[in-house]
Amino acid sequence: MKRRFSFTVAAAAAILAVSGCGTGGGAGDYPSETITYSIPFGPGGQSDVEARRQEPMLEEKLDTEVNITYKEGAGGAVGWTELVSEQPDGYFISGMNIPHIILQPMTQDDAGYETEQINPVAIFQGTPIGLAVPADSGIETLDDFIEEADSGGQVTIAGSGTYSGHHLAFMQLSSLEELDMEYVPSTGAAESIQNFLGGNTDAIFANSNDLVKYKDDMNILAIGSEETFEALPDVPTFQEEGVDFTASIDRGVAVPPDTEEEIIQTLEDTFLEIANDESVQEEMINEGFEPLAMGREDTQNYIEERTEEFEETMRELGEIE
Amino acid sequence: MEIFQEVLSSLSQPFTIIYMIFGVAAGMIVGALPGLTATMAIAVMLPFTFSMPADTALITLGGIYIGAIFGGCIAAILINTPGTPSSIATTFDGYPMTQQGKPDQALITAAVSSGIGGVIGGLALLFLTPLLAALALKFGPPEFFWIALLGLTMVATLSAGSLLKGLIGGTIGLLLSTVGLAPIGGSSRFTFGLSQLQAGFELIVMLIAFFCIPQVIKMIKNQTDAKEQVEPFQSQKGVIGYVFKQLFIRPFLILRSAVIGIIVGIIPGAGGNVASLLSYDATVRLSKDQSTFGKGDVRGVAASEGANNAEVGGSLVPLLALGIPGAPPAAVIIGALLMQGIQPGPNLFEENANLIYTFISAFILANVVMLILAIFGSKYIGRVINIPTYYLAPAIVFLTIIGSYAIRNNFMDVVTLIVFGLIGYILAERGFRPAPIVLGLILGPIAEEGLSQSILISEGTGSLLAMFFTRPITVLLMILCVLSLLSPYLGKLLKNQKQKEEKEEAG
Amino acid sequence: MTKDTGNAVFFIILALGGLWSARTFNTMSAVFPILILGLLLLFSIVYLMVSLFKAGQQEEETSKIFSREALMTSLGLLGYILLIWLIGFLLASLLFLGIMTWYLQGGYVSGRKRLVNAAGSSIAVTVVFFLLFRYIFLVQLPTGFFQ
Known part of the structure; x- marks a missing residue:
């Protein structure tokens, strides 16, 4: 390690000498190089679509090039493992998803990173998770559903991923209402929609954009947002229906640990500016998302709150010790 | 008719056609490089399409998709390494043809069957989408499990020599597919505490490891051995005519391959690799003379390539009708639609009819473009095998390394490639051929997800067996599995019967 | 010991090792690997028997794997x-x-x-x-x- 360090110092000195500029590489003139924006999922996914939407605006506002790269695997864990070991110089930023970054280290010993190592900059998009049944099922409200689930035959609910946002919503609903239901996870949102539309499961936990997309084929019983969800104004929240939890997948951006505050500030300002852009917000609402603009501090508090809440639920259900 | 005019006017724009040709050609090149897949080709070109109008963007991406799936066969035929997972089955007969000095014949066979298969897939997309989309929804977890088992019965066809070694190879492949986070249970399996292994082995990396690295080592080992030399390639006249004749006296061959391709394509989760393998297997089993398969049989190449290009059309069916991608490259096309401000979903056809019909028509046209480009190119591409081993072998290694890194930007994949490449070499020398192992790797995840979900669902409804026997498609797949297992014996039985009858007639 | 016998023993050890490490997985994660490892064990044992049975009949070719x-x-x-x-x-x-x-x-x-x-x-x-x-x-x- 020592060798590597001295080499880095030497290299930095060389770069300084060549560029003939005293502050080169420091936070003062950040950003002066190409920024790598890493997406811990595959191309064409929702995280990618968001990054692509931001890319031209980021390039304009930061006045530098932004390269989007993909680091797919293990539900994002591979990408976040890389993030926490990257140079904290602000030239490597990564998409970040909640609850993934909380649940993965909580349930896996070898996730490769810890939640505290993810250094959040901002959150710009929320995807509330809703519960839906087929349109012809005869179930109209959450109360109907709970009654049905309580009346003997075991209800199956499709969702995407194990120890994921959907799984957690399932666990919270089961534990709050003391229901005995079966969760049928798929490896992706598209697969679980397919499972549900094909009539293989009785209900589904789905992301808000999918609920908007397939709203003609399903009765949406409740949604996990805190307030009425703008794209689906007739759907009540779980809290309004008397089940006290919220469920959402939130997308944001993070930097490696120990990045200088000044650099984070620059990035935070830029991402918030884009998140507050009216046309961006309008596009998100049309696509079935909730535009958010949470700065660094809000995001940090939010992650802490969520971590405590999830820990409690998981412990209650015996999923962790 | 209004739509018809609209479609025609979009397609007659010179730029659109130029972009389409560019897309097909670029796709073919990317697909030919081992490690670079159709998914990646589309992802790489995605940013270039932002500034285009929606129809041009879609047409370009569709062209890349078609080109890349075809391009995979080039490496499969010339260096025994599938350029994309879809052309695994092409190696079985394509490479032996190259060894006999007939790479152009194999390439043209592949081009013609891909082109025809692709057009059939496109026509199905144009006329049968609503019908096929309904069929797509009939495939649930039990069907996935049984289709994977049906695929696994192919081990019998693939394990030349020892069935037992084929079975062991297949289970090794299945076992390797379980490394990493469990898709349903969520435990991390066989990672030995390495967080890098959580993501599991990337199929394409394993494909190159088991096919390409042993091939390169063999190539170098045999450089001095006169017996093992590949025949030099000289382009001959009349090859195109010969290929067309071969295919037209067997019209059912490509038609059957295309139908298998379309059906596998519409099933989300099973891609071109499964399509081409199932089609190859069906062709071998249904042929009267099976002795020449695996030794450079034109039918083998046609079965594999006809199916994998028809699969492209099939995989777009659930995408256009339901908003669900039928294969990984189709998932990237969803991203492209979103970025163009179009929401793929159940209403896509109604809301964007013009765009969708333009896209489908262009898709069919792009298959024809691909056919023409491939036929003209085959004469020149075939010369690759005339490059001396001392240039070719190191260059192939270099390309596989760069390709395996590029898939996930992960150095671990490069290490995996070399380690399993060497393991694959030793296994191949000991009689464990790569095909059954890779078959297990491809089908393992499909089988596991299907089985686990079936178990979970059946806990709600009663018993697992009751679930299997009450679903018509599952029952059909189970019957096909049994027939497939018994087919060698049935064939023998029929033969004996016939001989007996002949004897009786003679006597 | 022939090469085939060696292979078979190796696969049996692999299958047993896999089964041993699969004991920590939760139920839904363990079903499939245990099924596969069971099959591997079965095939490898048959392979071992066949190789032992054949061992006396066949002459071994000298190994050329590592030229x-x-x-x-x-x-x-x-x-x-x-x-x-x-x-x-x-x-x-x-x-x-x-x-x-x-x-x-x-x-x-x-x-x-x-x-x-x-x-x-x-x-x-x-x-x-x-x-x-x-x-x-x-x-x-x-x-x-x-x-």
Whole structure:
């Protein structure tokens, strides 16, 4: 390690000498190089679509090039493992998803990173998770559903991923209402929609954009947002229906640990500016998302709150010790 | 008719056609490089399409998709390494043809069957989408499990020599597919505490490891051995005519391959690799003379390539009708639609009819473009095998390394490639051929997800067996599995019967 | 002991080891691997029996798996990934392609031409594809341990 360090110092000195500029590489003139924006999922996914939407605006506002790269695997864990070991110089930023970054280290010993190592900059998009049944099922409200689930035959609910946002919503609903239901996870949102539309499961936990997309084929019983969800104004929240939890997948951006505050500030300002852009917000609402603009501090508090809440639920259900 | 005019006017724009040709050609090149897949080709070109109008963007991406799936066969035929997972089955007969000095014949066979298969897939997309989309929804977890088992019965066809070694190879492949986070249970399996292994082995990396690295080592080992030399390639006249004749006296061959391709394509989760393998297997089993398969049989190449290009059309069916991608490259096309401000979903056809019909028509046209480009190119591409081993072998290694890194930007994949490449070499020398192992790797995840979900669902409804026997498609797949297992014996039985009858007639 | 017997014993050990480590998985994670490992164990035992039964009848061919060329190539491949990790993709590839091409020309080309061919091919292939991937496909190739 020592060798590597001295080499880095030497290299930095060389770069300084060549560029003939005293502050080169420091936070003062950040950003002066190409920024790598890493997406811990595959191309064409929702995280990618968001990054692509931001890319031209980021390039304009930061006045530098932004390269989007993909680091797919293990539900994002591979990408976040890389993030926490990257140079904290602000030239490597990564998409970040909640609850993934909380649940993965909580349930896996070898996730490769810890939640505290993810250094959040901002959150710009929320995807509330809703519960839906087929349109012809005869179930109209959450109360109907709970009654049905309580009346003997075991209800199956499709969702995407194990120890994921959907799984957690399932666990919270089961534990709050003391229901005995079966969760049928798929490896992706598209697969679980397919499972549900094909009539293989009785209900589904789905992301808000999918609920908007397939709203003609399903009765949406409740949604996990805190307030009425703008794209689906007739759907009540779980809290309004008397089940006290919220469920959402939130997308944001993070930097490696120990990045200088000044650099984070620059990035935070830029991402918030884009998140507050009216046309961006309008596009998100049309696509079935909730535009958010949470700065660094809000995001940090939010992650802490969520971590405590999830820990409690998981412990209650015996999923962790 | 209004739509018809609209479609025609979009397609007659010179730029659109130029972009389409560019897309097909670029796709073919990317697909030919081992490690670079159709998914990646589309992802790489995605940013270039932002500034285009929606129809041009879609047409370009569709062209890349078609080109890349075809391009995979080039490496499969010339260096025994599938350029994309879809052309695994092409190696079985394509490479032996190259060894006999007939790479152009194999390439043209592949081009013609891909082109025809692709057009059939496109026509199905144009006329049968609503019908096929309904069929797509009939495939649930039990069907996935049984289709994977049906695929696994192919081990019998693939394990030349020892069935037992084929079975062991297949289970090794299945076992390797379980490394990493469990898709349903969520435990991390066989990672030995390495967080890098959580993501599991990337199929394409394993494909190159088991096919390409042993091939390169063999190539170098045999450089001095006169017996093992590949025949030099000289382009001959009349090859195109010969290929067309071969295919037209067997019209059912490509038609059957295309139908298998379309059906596998519409099933989300099973891609071109499964399509081409199932089609190859069906062709071998249904042929009267099976002795020449695996030794450079034109039918083998046609079965594999006809199916994998028809699969492209099939995989777009659930995408256009339901908003669900039928294969990984189709998932990237969803991203492209979103970025163009179009929401793929159940209403896509109604809301964007013009765009969708333009896209489908262009898709069919792009298959024809691909056919023409491939036929003209085959004469020149075939010369690759005339490059001396001392240039070719190191260059192939270099390309596989760069390709395996590029898939996930992960150095671990490069290490995996070399380690399993060497393991694959030793296994191949000991009689464990790569095909059954890779078959297990491809089908393992499909089988596991299907089985686990079936178990979970059946806990709600009663018993697992009751679930299997009450679903018509599952029952059909189970019957096909049994027939497939018994087919060698049935064939023998029929033969004996016939001989007996002949004897009786003679006597 | 024949080669087949050796293979079979290896696979039996692999299957048993896998089953042992599968004991910690939760139910839904364990179903499939245990099924597979059970099959592997079954097939390997049959394979072992067959190989023992056949052992007396067959003459073993001498092993040609590790001929000099195969061994050199294997070492070359392992050296290549070590070099990529140490000095980065570009330099490692230049070295690997150059050395391999030089080595493989033995017996075909000699003298100065052998060196020129090796250098030319390594520089041409590496540079063209490095530029293609770095600037068109936007793949950040590894830069090595020393950055």
